[in-house]
Amino acid sequence: MNTFTNFTGLAGIVLLIATAAATLFRAARxxxxxxxxxxxxVVFVVSFPFGALPSAAYLRGIIGDLSITSVILLALxxxxxxxxxxxxxxxxxxxxxxxxxxxxxxxxxxxxxxSYFDPYRLGFGNLWFLITLFILTLAxxxxxxxxxxxxxxxxxxxxxxxxxxxxxxxxxxxxxxxAVYAIGALIWRGGGxxxxxxxxxxLRGSGSSPLS
Amino acid sequence: MKKERVDFSVMGLLIVIAxxxxxxxxxxxxxxxxxxxxFTPASMAQRPRFQSDFASSKLHIQTHAASLVELKNGxxxxxxxxxxxxxxxDVEIHSAVFDPKSNKWSAEQVxxxxxxxxxxxxxxxxxxxNPVCARASDGKLWLFYVTVSLGGWSGSSLTMKxxxxxxxxxxxxxxxxxSPFLNVSTLLKGTPFFYKDGTVGLPVYQEFIQKFAEILHxxxxxxxxxxxxxxxxxxxxxxxxxxxxxTFEALALMRNSGEKEPQHVLAVSTKDGGRHWTTPQKxxxxxxxxxxxVIVLPDRRILAVVNNQKRQGISKGRDALALMISADDGKxxxxxxxxxxxxxxxxxxxxxxxxxxxxxxxxxxxAPDSQREEYAQSTASAMCIGDDCGFEYSYPYLIQTRxxxxxxxxxxxxxxxxxxxxxxxxxxxxxxx
Numbered sequence: 352m353n354t355f356t357n358f359t360g361l362a363g364i365v366l367l368i369a370t371a372a373a374t375l376f377r378a379a380r381x382x383x384x385x386x387x388x389x390x391x392x393v394v395f396v397v398s399f400p401f402g403a404l405p406s407a408a409y410l411r412g413i414i415g416d417l418s419i420t421s422v423i424l425l426a427l428x429x430x431x432x433x434x435x436x437x438x439x440x441x442x443x444x445x446x447x448x449x450x451x452x453x454x455x456x457x458x459x460x461x462x463x464x465x466s467y468f469d470p471y472r473l474g475f476g477n478l479w480f481l482i483t484l485f486i487l488t489l490a491x492x493x494x495x496x497x498x499x500x501x502x503x504x505x506x507x508x509x510x511x512x513x514x515x516x517x518x519x520x521x522x523x524x525x526x527x528x529x530a531v532y533a534i535g536a537l538i539w540r541g542g543g544x545x546x547x548x549x550x551x552x553x554l555r556g557s558g559s560s561p562l563s
Numbered sequence: 564m565k566k567e568r569v570d571f572s573v574m575g576l577l578i579v580i581a582x583x584x585x586x587x588x589x590x591x592x593x594x595x596x597x598x599x600x601x602f603t604p605a606s607m608a609q610r611p612r613f614q615s616d617f618a619s620s621k622l623h624i625q626t627h628a629a630s631l632v633e634l635k636n637g638x639x640x641x642x643x644x645x646x647x648x649x650x651x652x653d654v655e656i657h658s659a660v661f662d663p664k665s666n667k668w669s670a671e672q673v674x675x676x677x678x679x680x681x682x683x684x685x686x687x688x689x690x691x692x693n694p695v696c697a698r699a700s701d702g703k704l705w706l707f708y709v710t711v712s713l714g715g716w717s718g719s720s721l722t723m724k725x726x727x728x729x730x731x732x733x734x735x736x737x738x739x740x741x742s743p744f745l746n747v748s749t750l751l752k753g754t755p756f757f758y759k760d761g762t763v764g765l766p767v768y769q770e771f772i773q774k775f776a777e778i779l780h781x782x783x784x785x786x787x788x789x790x791x792x793x794x795x796x797x798x799x800x801x802x803x804x805x806x807x808x809x810t811f812e813a814l815a816l817m818r819n820s821g822e823k824e825p826q827h828v829l830a831v832s833t834k835d836g837g838r839h840w841t842t843p844q845k846x847x848x849x850x851x852x853x854x855x856x857v858i859v860l861p862d863r864r865i866l867a868v869v870n871n872q873k874r875q876g877i878s879k880g881r882d883a884l885a886l887m888i889s890a891d892d893g894k895x896x897x898x899x900x901x902x903x904x905x906x907x908x909x910x911x912x913x914x915x916x917x918x919x920x921x922x923x924x925x926x927x928x929x930a931p932d933s934q935r936e937e938y939a940q941s942t943a944s945a946m947c948i949g950d951d952c953g954f955e956y957s958y959p960y961l962i963q964t965r966x967x968x969x970x971x972x973x974x975x976x977x978x979x980x981x982x983x984x985x986x987x988x989x990x991x992x993x994x995x996x
Contacts, residue, residue, distance in 0.1 A: 357684070357685040360685070360686075361685055403678065403681065403682065404681060404682070404685065404686070404687065405685075408681075408685050408686045408687060409686075409687040411685070411686040411687070412681070412686035412687030412688060412689075412712035412713070413687070413712055413713045413745075414745060415740075415745045415746045416740075438569060439569065458743070459743070459744060462742070462743050462744065463744065463771065463772045463773055464769060464772065464773030464774070464775040464792070464795050464796070465773060465795065465796055466795055466796060467792055467795045467842075469790070469792050471742070471743045471790065472789065472790055472791065472792075474743075475592065475787070475788055475789050475790065476588060476589045476591070476592030476788070477589070477592075478586075478589050478590070478592075481582070481585055481586060481589050485582050488578055488582070489578070492574060492575065492578060495571075497569045497574055500574065500578065501569070501574065501577075504574075504577050504578050504581045504582070505577075505581070507581045507582060507584070507585040508577070508580065508581035508584060508585070510585065510588075511581070511584035511585045511587070511588045512584065515740070516737070516738050516739070516740050517740035517746075518740070518786050518787050518788065519740065519743070519787070520585075521743050522740055522743060522746075525743065526743075526745075527744060527745060
């Protein structure tokens with residue numbers, strides 16, 4: 352039994368449950384001081400074994416370990432809900448979401464066996480794959496898209512030290528849940544932009560633009 | 564625009580540290596190059612040997628998917644899964660040891676359960692499946708077995724245990740991550756093999772959305788370092804078995820899980836030590852979507868155990884099992900021996916009474932006299948639904964031991980694991996007949 356990777360894997364699942372719980376408590380307009388206490392109580396309940404396994408381990412059995420990208424996004428969401436902290440500029444999140452969505456749309460179908468090319472294989476230590484990630488990270492850093500740079504950097508660092516059971520870098524970069532989140536967020540953003548465009552045109556058409 | 568609370572220089576330093584560590588790890592990565600070919604010389608035994616017995620001994624239980632490994636003292640250790648039925652929550656991984664000197668199998672030993680596995684990997688496990696054992700270059704035994712947390716076999720992943728005392732005791736289970744999509748759906752059946760540098764190759768396959776075969780490559784410490792695809796798309800190749808013919812040449816034979824009849828064994832080959840493999844080609848050997856086991860003889864002939872017949876309906880296809888030999892890389896095959904044959908029951912279906920009579924005859928040499936009836940009833944309970952009874956001889960696992968003898972284990976009517984022991988003299992005798 353590798354205690355360390357079991358701990359890190361389970362911690363990611365506990366974070367997922369805690370973030371979901373805190374978001375629900377917040378939606379129920381629970382006071383901030385109670386919000387933190389209730390979230391801590393949820394963490395305690397799902398982390399400690401009442402029987403053979405902690406309840407978070409049942410969810411872990413089904414969804415596996417979360418990617419580091421997921422863990423970062425969940426941690427940021429939890430800090431925002433509990434303390435109102437925003438470590439990264441939310442307005443720049445679209446780039447991270449776009450990179451995740453495009454990568455997932457290409458990556459997952461190919462890994463599921465439709466062709467002989469398996470991009471998952473690159474994650475076992477392919478030099479060119481790491482060089483590509485390095486260039487992408489430097490570009491994001493230079494343009495101050497820190498969240499994208501941070502996600503890739505932390506994924507590479509945790510992979511290199513064996514943070515999870517997986518020895519494949521892809522498992523640190525991506526998981527199906529963060530892919531669904533990114534695609535969903537982009538669709539939502541696209542829908543919002545479309546609605547704003549429509550309302551602008553409608554206002555202009557009626558001749559009552561607030562700018563006029 | 565809102566300011567970010569992340570410090571530019573801290574972020575830069577983190578990038579340098581992370582990628583320095585990442586590049587250091589990457590330069591240690593060495594993909595596959597060359598196979599080990601430890602051909603075992605033919606047994607010095609003068610007399611042909613062919614004998615069979617049961618490796619498993621539990622009654623009224625279903626058994627399946629046996630594998631074998633030779634121990635340092637020349638004994639054999641077999642592994643299989645055993646429970647009320649395939650996929651049940653009570654399925655355990657069992658093992659027994661065969662002593663060739665006394666010609667006896669030990670009592671069954673439980674080496675992995677669902678409960679002990681889920682405690683070790685700290686996640687829910689709903690069922691266990693196929694076990695395969697390898698001897699690593701440091702002498703330890705590595706036991707790989709299938710675990711499922713949700714759904715059927717397509718939701719499976721691999722778990723590993725190690726033993727430093729020839730399988731008497733086992734380490735805690737360790738989960739292997741071999742797939743990007745929720746770590747489903749890697750399964751295993753084929754015999755592990757060695758690369759030239761002492762690292763281990765494990766033939767595996769996937770059944771989620773597409774069915775395809777792969778080789779999982781482990782370093783000497785049991786870490787997964789590579790995953791190589793052998794089939795894809797509509798090839799439908801599963802359960803590969805790797806046959807290293809020389810350092811750079813190897814052949815992989817695969818179960819054909821395609822729908823198109825008649826199904827034939829699929830083969831791919833490499834000439835550069837496993838860096839590149841050809842696309843699958845059909846061999847003349849029939850394969851009714853069932854596992855096969857193959858080894859290379861020192862003279863480069865290939866010895867295969869396969870259900871060499873067409874499928875009839877969904878259920879009939881594993882009702883006969885044959886030992887086949889090829890001297891031309893699988894282009895043509897000759898039958899050495901029909902290990903099991905119940906093809907006649909296809910034309911004349913048996914009711915439960917005639918089925919039991921048939922099974923009692925098969926058990927004459929295999930079950931103790933005092934328990935033969937109970938063995939027959941145990942078989943019927945595994946293979947009959949009312950008056951509808953069938954035969955299944957499947958999942959062969961063939962190895963050659965250091966003294967040159969051959970040992971084969973396979974599922975016998977889902978109720979026992981049958982073991983067959985034969986030698987080169989017997990094969991030569993059969994081929995002369």
